[in-house]
Amino acid sequence: MSGRTASLSPPAGAMPPVRHPEAPAPGELLGSHYDQCFGCGGAQPHGLHLEARAGEGVSLTAEFRVKAAHQGAPGLAHGGVLATALDETLGSLNWLLRVIAVTGRLETDFVRPVPVDTVLHLDAHVVAVHGRKIYSSATGRIGGPDGPVAVRATALFIEVKVDHFISHGRDAEIKAALADPDQQRVARAFEVNP
Numbered sequence: 451m452s453g454r455t456a457s458l459s460p461p462a463g464a465m466p467p468v469r470h471p472e473a474p475a476p477g478e479l480l481g482s483h484y485d486q487c488f489g490c491g492g493a494q495p496h497g498l499h500l501e502a503r504a505g506e507g508v509s510l511t512a513e514f515r516v517k518a519a520h521q522g523a524p525g526l527a528h529g530g531v532l533a534t535a536l537d538e539t540l541g542s543l544n545w546l547l548r549v550i551a552v553t554g555r556l557e558t559d560f561v562r563p564v565p566v567d568t569v570l571h572l573d574a575h576v577v578a579v580h581g582r583k584i585y586s587s588a589t590g591r592i593g594g595p596d597g598p599v600a601v602r603a604t605a606l607f608i609e610v611k612v613d614h615f616i617s618h619g620r621d622a623e624i625k626a627a628l629a630d631p632d633q634q635r636v637a638r639a640f641e642v643n644p
């Protein structure tokens with residue numbers, strides 16, 4: 451036993467999230483944090499190519515079209531792929547806080563099967579922040595942004611510094627990322643967070 455609470459409910463003393471003054475305006479695309487990311491990277495041929503758009507406060511919306519390569523059962527999305535789409539959407543929220551964070555816990559409810567070629571309409575918001583811990587939740591609907599709920603998730607993200615990736619990531623990719631001016635801009639934007 452680690453002694454950690456499994457609860458995804460914010461503890462007493464957790465604060466409402468504060469949108470960073472330089473966060474993208476509502477309606478703006480957030481862009482990818484890393485072009486090779488499986489969730490959002492434009493240069494990742496096997497990825498989900500999820501695109502998130504800033505909402506009001508610390509919220510966003512995102513869309514993901516289920517492809518044939520994402521099947522689990524015939525004609526239906528694999529649950530792990532849907533969990534990835536939720537994880538990526540929830541992770542993108544941290545852009546609005548200007549905090550680098552990694553997923554600590556992710557709890558997923560699969561409510562309805564999601565057929566291939568369906569667009570999953572995701573919306574997510576940060577519920578509360580407690581020190582380095584960011585509590586958030588997301589919903590995915592099919593048939594339109596107001597369609598029936600297909601998936602839901604609640605998550606706990608933990609704030610880390612850029613050093614987290616430098617110490618743990620494989621050398622080749624870290625070196626390439628550090629040599630890439632676009633990636634440096636992303637990292638620097640987060641490092642100046644007060």
Ligand SMILES: CCCCCCCCCCCCCC(=O)SCCNC(=O)CCNC(=O)[C@H](O)C(C)(C)COP(=O)(O)OP(=O)(O)OC[C@H]1O[C@@H](n2cnc3c(N)ncnc32)[C@H](O)[C@@H]1OP(=O)(O)O
Nearest residue numbers: 454455483541550551552553554555583608610615627637
């Ligand atoms: C150059 C590159 C730039 C790239 C920029 C953009 C990248 C964006 C990437 C986005 C990618 C997309 C998303 C992805 O795919 S992220 C990829 C998937 N996630 C990971 O790889 C994370 C792996 N885990 C870790 O690295 C460590 O365990 C972390 C960093 C999370 C914590 O280890 P650390 O030693 O730092 O901290 P701590 O252990 O003192 O814990 C601190 C607090 O948190 C609480 N806690 C921790 N874990 C859990 C848990 N599971 N349940 C409940 N609570 C948990 C803990 O109790 C404590 O609370 P308190 O006692 O203070 O109350």
